[in-house]
Amino acid sequence: MFRTVWSKTLRAYRTPLLSWGIGLAFILLATLATFGSTASQMADSMNQLAQTFRFIGDPIALNTATGFATWRSLDLVIPVMLSIWAIMAGTNLIQGEEERTALELLLATSTSRLRLLLEKLYALVLALVIIGVLIGSGAIAGLASAKLDFDAGRALLAGLNVSLLAFFYASLALLFSQLFPGRKVATSWTIGLLALFTLLDSTGRIVQHGEWMQYLSPNYYYSINKPLINTYDNHPLAALLLLIISLLLCTLSAWLFMQRDLGASIFQRLNLHIGTKNSAQSSSEVLAKAWHDSSLRSVGLRTLTALAISISTWLISLILYIAWMISLTPSFLGIMKDLVSKSPTLSQIFNGQNVVTNSGFIGYAVFSFVPLLTVIFVFTLALQWAKDLDNGRLELILSTPQARLRVLGEHITVVLLTSLLTVILIWLSTLVSAQLINIRVDAGKIAAAAFGIWPLELIIVTGVYACAVRLRSSAILTVIALYLAWAYLTEFLRSVLNTPDWLMSLSIFHAYGTPILDGWKWGPNLVMLGVAIVLLLLALFQFKRVDIDRGN
Known part of the structure; x- marks a missing residue:
């Protein structure tokens, strides 16, 4: 049906293309429709607020809907979110099929390496244009x-x-995928640079005489163009520079791809030329090495080893984000009190949270976003099980004398323990950060806010395993991603959407509520735990009885 590489690649992007495109479009739509019309009524307060949160973006024309939406959504939130998907797509462009050993089949045809890469890049560019x-x-x-x-x-x-x-x-991620072995390593490095470049741009905006930092960040050359604001003078040369750098990165990636062996990064290729002894290992030596590898002694250990880079990257990022946001509390709290007292309309923007107190500000700055990030994190871990089923990786494991329930149970245990470790680190990092900057918080409510995230994680994780036997990973990704987007936006905009109570009750983020202000609520949490237990039993029952016939 698909006679070209680019059309097949574009077809593979159809789910994230629609999910990210529609989801990000809805965020911008909601910002403009909900808050844009009130911006002119509170121009002074909004300007003060934007100056306080200048690290988000330059406050330009905040008395207009387009200026407000640019500052709140287009300067930081939307570009960072889309860049995360682009990074994953960039590392998967070549290395994804290498790891699935599917690239050899394509290259066995008359398609050259250069043409293969160019067609895949064309599909990625087309997907980004559509988004x-x-x-x-x-x-x-x-x-x-x-x-x-x-x-x-x-x-x-x-x-x-x-x-x-x-x-x-995406171009930077593609380059790293040629330099480093393993898609996860390349993804981690690129996301780390995304965080660094974002920090450089934000710091250069708020630190006196720190403008030079912005020039080192590609985010700066993006943010100095604000096409949505009619009165703003844009800089097309900045966009051209960003495009030229991206094309140079793609060119370098193409050259490296044509130089290296499949399954080996360019660094590995250099090592092969330096020391050939390792490359000449016999099969018995390889098997002996594998036999003594402790990570291969159980499914749980192997799962933990395979996910170690993703787990460490996410956990470090969450801890740094929490520490950074809490460090802003003393300097922002007085300003927030002044703004809210002068403009009650701002309480609508902050969803009615009591942002004039330590707990209220931390609740908005940290616990309005960390639950979503944490749920997405454990979702990606659990989704790896569905991907393994898709790729036929479990047949060999199940051919050994291991019970099915043990194989699934060890994988689930690793993900569940990681989810529990995540909420513990969120709790500890919040308390320690507050202690370090000497602000008073209610330790009990901090614990409720942190551990209240665990039932949300459990529902999503067990939901993935329950669906994995019947649905492919792409279908699970679509269904759960759309649910998370709906559940979060419904709760985030509850003060203006007037959603019926029965529909709101279906949102896990609504069930989570604001425990940092209201404390632990046994009712909603017990209901979510009950749902998670039912989904877990369903996953175990299905995997024990259903044939595994989904391998490619």
Whole structure:
């Protein structure tokens, strides 16, 4: 059906393309439709707020809907979120099929390596362009719903500007995938640079005489263009520079791809030339080495080893984010009190949270976002089980004298223990950070806010395992990603959406509530734990009885 590499690759992107495109478009639409019309009524307060949170972005024309939406959504949130997907797509572009040993089949045809890479890049660029158009369409829909004048061309350019930054990070990820062995290593390095570049851009914006830091970050060359704001003078040369750098990274990646062996990074290829003894190991030596490898002695240990890089990257990132946000509390709390007292309308923006107290500010800055990030983290870990089923990796394991329930149980145990470790580290990092900067918090409510995340994790994790036997990983990704987007946005915008109570009760984030202000609630948490137990039993029952016939 698909006669070209690019069309097959684009087809593989159809689910994330629609999910990310529509999801990010809805965020921009909701920002414009909900808050844009009130921006002019509280211009002074919004300018003070934006100056306080200047690390998010430059406050330009905040008395307009487009200026407010650019500062709140387009300067930081949307580009970072799309860049994360672009990084994963960039590392998967070549290394994904290498790890599945599917690339050899493609290269066995008359398709050259260069053409293969160019067609895959073309599909990725096309997917990013479509996502950019969807984001721009969300801006148009938001402005139209608010009955405000808009320029459709500028709205689409704003979406494409986001796609350009995401393409840069995809190109960087593609380069690292040629330099380092393993897709996860390349992904971790690129996400680390994304965090570094974001920090450089934000720090250069708020530190006196620190503008030079911004010049080192590609985020700066993205953010100095704000097409959505009619009165802003854009800098097309900055976008051109970002595009040229991205193309140079792609060119270097193509050259490296044509030089190296499949299954080996360029560094590994250099090591092979330096020391040939290791490359000449006999099969008995390889088997002896594997036999003494402790990580291969059980499914649980192997799962932990395979996921170690992802787990450590996520946990370190969560701890740093929590520490950073809590460190802002003393300097921002007085300003927040002044702003909220002068403009009650701001309470709508902060979803009614009591942001004028230590606990309220930490609840908004940390525990409004960390539950979503944590759930996404454990979701990616559990989804690896479904991917292993898709790729036929369990047949060999099940051919050994191991019970099915033990194989599944060890994998689930690793993910569940990781989810528990995550909430413990969230709890400890919050308490320690607050202690270090000497602010008073209620330790009991901090514990409730941290450990209240665990039932959310359990529902998503067990839901993945329950669906894995019947559905492919792509279908599970679509269903759960759409549910998480709906559940979070419904709770995040509950004060303006007027969603019926029965529908709100289906959102796990609504069930989570605000425990840092209200304390632990046994009812919702016990219900979520009960649902998770039912899903876990369903997963175990299905895997024990259903044939495994999903291998490619």
